[in-house]
Amino acid sequence: MAMDDVQVKxxxxxxxxxxxKALSGTYKYGxxxxxxxxxxxxxxxxxIVRLISSKNDEPEWMLDWRLAAYRRWLELKExxxxxxxxxxxxxQDQYYYARPKSxxxxxxxxxxxxxxxxxxxxxxxIPLKEQALLAGVEAPEGERRVAVDAVFDSxxxxxxxxxxxxxxxVIFCSIxxxxxxxxxxxxxxxxxxxxxxxxxxxTLNSAVFSDGSFVYIPPGVRCPMELSTYFRINAENTGQFxxxxxxxxxxSYVSYLEGCTAPQRDVAQLHAAVVELVLLDDAEIKYSTVxxxxxxxxxxxxxxxxxxxxxxxCRGHRSKVMWTxxxxxxxVTWKYPSCVLRGDDSQGEFYSIAIANNMQxxxxxxxxxxxxxxxxxxxxxxxxxxxxxxNTYRGLVSMHPKAKNSRNYTQCDSLLxxxxxxxxxxxxxxxxxxxxxxxxxxxxxxxxxDQLFYCRSRGMDExxxxxxxxxxFCKEVLQALPMEFAMEAQALVAIxxxxxxx
Amino acid sequence: xxxxKNLHVKLEEEDKQILKGVNLSLELGKVHAIMGxxxxxxxxxxxxxxxxxxxxxxxxxxxxxxVDILDMEAEExxxxxxxxxxxxPVEIPGxxxxxxxxxxxxxxxxxxxxxxxxxxxxxxVVRAKAKxxxxxxxxxxxxxxxxxxxxxxxxxxxxxxxxxEPKMCILDETDSGLDVDAMKLVAQGxxxxxxxxxxxxxxxxxxxxLDHIKPDVVHIMANGRIIKTGGPELALxxxxxxxxxxxxxxx
Numbered sequence: 156m157a158m159d160d161v162q163v164k165x166x167x168x169x170x171x172x173x174x175x176k177a178l179s180g181t182y183k184y185g186x187x188x189x190x191x192x193x194x195x196x197x198x199x200x201x202x203i204v205r206l207i208s209s210k211n212d213e214p215e216w217m218l219d220w221r222l223a224a225y226r227r228w229l230e231l232k233e234x235x236x237x238x239x240x241x242x243x244x245x246x247q248d249q250y251y252y253a254r255p256k257s258x259x260x261x262x263x264x265x266x267x268x269x270x271x272x273x274x275x276x277x278x279x280x281i282p283l284k285e286q287a288l289l290a291g292v293e294a295p296e297g298e299r300r301v302a303v304d305a306v307f308d309s310x311x312x313x314x315x316x317x318x319x320x321x322x323x324x325v326i327f328c329s330i331x332x333x334x335x336x337x338x339x340x341x342x343x344x345x346x347x348x349x350x351x352x353x354x355x356x357x358t359l360n361s362a363v364f365s366d367g368s369f370v371y372i373p374p375g376v377r378c379p380m381e382l383s384t385y386f387r388i389n390a391e392n393t394g395q396f397x398x399x400x401x402x403x404x405x406x407s408y409v410s411y412l413e414g415c416t417a418p419q420r421d422v423a424q425l426h427a428a429v430v431e432l433v434l435l436d437d438a439e440i441k442y443s444t445v446x447x448x449x450x451x452x453x454x455x456x457x458x459x460x461x462x463x464x465x466x467x468x469c470r471g472h473r474s475k476v477m478w479t480x481x482x483x484x485x486x487v488t489w490k491y492p493s494c495v496l497r498g499d500d501s502q503g504e505f506y507s508i509a510i511a512n513n514m515q516x517x518x519x520x521x522x523x524x525x526x527x528x529x530x531x532x533x534x535x536x537x538x539x540x541x542x543x544x545x546n547t548y549r550g551l552v553s554m555h556p557k558a559k560n561s562r563n564y565t566q567c568d569s570l571l572x573x574x575x576x577x578x579x580x581x582x583x584x585x586x587x588x589x590x591x592x593x594x595x596x597x598x599x600x601x602x603x604x605d606q607l608f609y610c611r612s613r614g615m616d617e618x619x620x621x622x623x624x625x626x627x628f629c630k631e632v633l634q635a636l637p638m639e640f641a642m643e644a645q646a647l648v649a650i651x652x653x654x655x656x657x
Numbered sequence: 658x659x660x661x662k663n664l665h666v667k668l669e670e671e672d673k674q675i676l677k678g679v680n681l682s683l684e685l686g687k688v689h690a691i692m693g694x695x696x697x698x699x700x701x702x703x704x705x706x707x708x709x710x711x712x713x714x715x716x717x718x719x720x721x722x723x724v725d726i727l728d729m730e731a732e733e734x735x736x737x738x739x740x741x742x743x744x745x746p747v748e749i750p751g752x753x754x755x756x757x758x759x760x761x762x763x764x765x766x767x768x769x770x771x772x773x774x775x776x777x778x779x780x781x782v783v784r785a786k787a788k789x790x791x792x793x794x795x796x797x798x799x800x801x802x803x804x805x806x807x808x809x810x811x812x813x814x815x816x817x818x819x820x821x822e823p824k825m826c827i828l829d830e831t832d833s834g835l836d837v838d839a840m841k842l843v844a845q846g847x848x849x850x851x852x853x854x855x856x857x858x859x860x861x862x863x864x865x866x867l868d869h870i871k872p873d874v875v876h877i878m879a880n881g882r883i884i885k886t887g888g889p890e891l892a893l894x895x896x897x898x899x900x901x902x903x904x905x906x907x908x
Contacts, residue, residue: 603747604710605747606747606748606749608708608709608710608731608747609743609746609747609749610749610757610761611708611730611731611732611735612707612708612709612731612732612734612735612740612741612743613732613735613757613761613764613765613817613821614732614735614736614761614762614764614765614768614821615732615760615761615764616730616732616764619760619764623749623752623756623757623760624749624752626751626752627749627750627751627752627800628750628751629751630751630752631751
């Protein structure tokens with residue numbers, strides 16, 4: 156037990172540093188799997204929307220839903236209020252659908268999956284059990300298990316542990332399968348948290364989402380394993396538009412892990428996902444993300460433009476949602492996982508580490524919308540800027556008139572490495588009743604030369620020293636992550652800051 | 658063990674000479690003390706030897722076991738066996754003391770091409786050594802030096818020293834900010850590490866630390882130079898008469 160303490164809970168440890176050392180200094184996941192791709196033509200039109208829908212064998216109502224979104228999107232303007240600066244995106248110069256050719260006849264089991272796809276996951280080299288699980292290998296008795304739904308470009312390639320999940324009554328499948336197999340659930344909940352007209356990117360996603368994950372946890376069920384998705388953008392110039400819908404019915408619980416990686420390319424890639432979480436009475440969802448998409452090179456060339464809408468609707472009383480994110484990648488990040496605390500006594504938590512190095516720009520934060528009585532929210536945001544990066548925390552805490560006796564606590568800490576980067580904190584606070592309490596604390600600090608010298612005088616090199624100090628700074632958030640993710644996240648924190656000092 | 662010859666050092670940022678020709682020869686297994694008035698360059702000497710940025714060596718050399726250390730990185734000097742116990746130990750929020758120690762131990766081992774210490778072995782060793790210094794389990798878990806009292810910080814420095822097992826230990830005003838009991842505890846820790854393969858350089862303002870850590874040789878430093886070297890009695894002389902007489906002697 157005590158040994159576990161040392162290894163995991165005490166911030167960074169030697170194993171992590173070792174793991175980091177083993178990884179090369181450049182973006183590790185910058186390879187490209189040569190699998191034949193099937194593309195829809197470039198550009199966006201009603202025909203493309205129809206094509207995506209028909210490729211997924213969707214029913215009429217789904218197509219209508221998409222088309223309504225598309226028409227709405229045509230009337231919307233791209234938002235420009237975020238503190239990010241990027242070249243104009245030509246939405247007609249993107250592919251909206253690409254899938255590996257071998258998927259044309261959808262695999263019945265993992266044995267039918269193209270070995271090259273599985274090889275792709277292997278190369279990700281993440282020391283999680285996903286790889287073995289994806290390959291269909293049973294975990295040894297007693298080990299904690301993780302079920303994976305992997306999204307390779309636009310089509311979900313294989314979902315493990317279906318049988319066991321089914322026994323518990325849990326539905327975990329691709330969203331396209333859910334649309335076909337569980338239309339009543341999808342129709343009831345899709346777009347009920349993030350409406351079609353919510354914002355420019357969410358509307359775009361509603362029109363063209365190609366796949367994603369669907370989870371339904373029935374009443375009273377504690378999901379027997381952690382659910383996990385690996386998103387990976389592979390084809391060049393393909394926007395990836397996944398859609399995730401998680402429904403936690405009364406008194407249920409699920410922990411969901413999302414990891415993202417994309418290969419290295421000169422051309423910027425677009426990503427606009429939507430994640431909707433629905434929580435009924437006494438339900439609980441933990442949603443953890445480790446995002447290490449290609450951030451572009453030192454000069455800001457290439458990288459992912461990440462415009463994501465994530466929202467949880469705590470519809471039920473006493474429901475509880477926790478967002479944890481580690482954002483180390485992407486050239487541009489525009490992301491505000493939010494909680495609508497509608498049910499009385501519901502709780503929302505947001506833990507975030509956002510790292511921006513070189514020319515990366517991150518504008519991220521959360522929204523806590525308190526509607527119900529006695530609702531509680533907690534925000535812990537750790538922003539780290541290095542190189543010439545800009546990192547903005549943007550958050551809204553809103554206490555509505557009926558949200559009596561509600562509370563929020565916000566802590567925003569920024570850490571600067573070097574003197575050419577920027578950190579910005581933009582909190583919006585609205586309180587419309589007189590029994591609620593909102594607390595906001597913010598700090599900005601620099602990685603101190605004395606700290607680095609202290610570490611180095613004890614034998615650590617500069618990069619180890621920075622990793623140690625930064626992991627210490629992020630500790631509260633790292634601790635909120637599931638154990639497998641915490642280790643990976645620590646390593647990522649170190650990797651993404653390599654070369655940022657000196 | 659450590660040979661310093663004609664060491665001249667100035668500040669990098671401004672044209673200010675701090676060390677003006679320091680000569681020191683520290684033999685294996687001996688405890689040397691440096692005393693001197695404020696601003697004589699004692700702390701600068703310890704920083705320059707351990708590799709802190711911000712200083713420029715304009716002349717002279719420093720050799721650890723006949724190897725020139727002044728061109729080495731701070732971490733390389735540490736791996737070569739040099740240790741500085743800080744006058745003001747630095748706080749590192751969020752990093753557990755134990756994690757810090759283990760990272761340091763293994764970083765040095767790796768630099769020396771040695772096998773890393775396993776988690777189990779590390780725990781065993783650190784617990785035993787912590788106990789000798791009256792460092793409890795709670796202090797090992799707390800973030801490095803954060804919220805530590807003056808005494809705890811200095812004991813923690815000695816614990817690091819005990820874990821890293823350096824050949825050459827520099828103690829920079831380890832007695833500053835300590836009450837008598839805390840000083841005794843720290844001195845006990847240091848004395849426990851004294852042996853014929855380890856050399857100490859104890860920097861202090863006051864004789865009282867030297868009552869507990871008995872030096873073999875005492876040097877007096879003033880104005881960037883060693884102005885007098887003698888036995889333990891030299892420290893007593895300073896204690897009784899102050900530095901004024903010595904400074905006049907050389908003026």
